Amino acid sequence: MRIDILTLFPGMFTGFLEGSLLGAARAAGLVDVRVRDIREFAEGPHRQVDDRPYGGGPGMLLMPGPVVDCVEAVQAEADAGRVVMLTPGGRRLDQALVEQLAKFERIVLVCGRYEGFDARIRETLDADEISIGDYVLSGGEVAAMVIVDAVARLLPGVLGHEASADQDSFSGADRLVEGPQYTRPREFRGLAVPEVLLSGDHGRIARWRREQSVAATSRRESASQTPFQRSTS
Ligand code: ADE
DSSP states (O other): OOEEEEEEEEEHHHHHHHHHHHHHHHOOOOOOOOEEEGGOOBTTTBBOOOOOOTTOSSSOOOOHHHHHHHHHHHHHHHOOOOEEEEEEEEEEEHHHHHHHHHHHHHEEEEOOOTEOOOOHHHHHHHHHEESSSSOOOSSSSSHHHHHHHHTOOOOOOOOSGGGGGGSSOOOOOTTTOOOOOOOOOSEETTTEOOOOGGGGHHHHHHHHHHHHHHHHHHHHHHTTSSOOOOOOO
């Protein structure tokens, strides 16, 4: 799979692309991730990429010219691919959407900065918009990293253990979260590993894990309805 990331801050991706899982996947040729600087496509002595919104309002918007030229330049290098703009108002990312993205041969991720994009960018490129959650980031770069990370680990051969992606939270038809897991030592500060996990009875372990997953999923649903606060104890 090839992923192009278009940004005004290419330096933000340096450490990220070299990181363990992704760095190894790139080195093994399992995923080809390329970063392009939108400013290369800006014109004039100041290489301007943004301007004030018509009709007034705060901040600056990315101008259509440099963004569209940059997307078209990377599209010309290979087939057009799916163009995705990262915006807080886009379709919310979840594991089902990550799975769909992982099936594309090629995606082009466009990171916004400032107050957003001129609306004609999306129209011209026939782009999709994705948000990584209902909060506002200072730009799309972190959101692009989230997508690349989540998509890359689903590509064949990227995870060491082939089965591990289907055991993840939100995988499988019912999209449950994972329940608690334990490793050594068998007892830590008075907390013992549940006896069932030491039983060697795989049927019982699978049933217990499933119950724990269902319980963790419903606890998570109710937790999201209550305010996040410091415990008083
Ligand atoms: N850019 C700013 N906020 C964002 C968000 N929540 N998701 C994706 N891109 C963004």
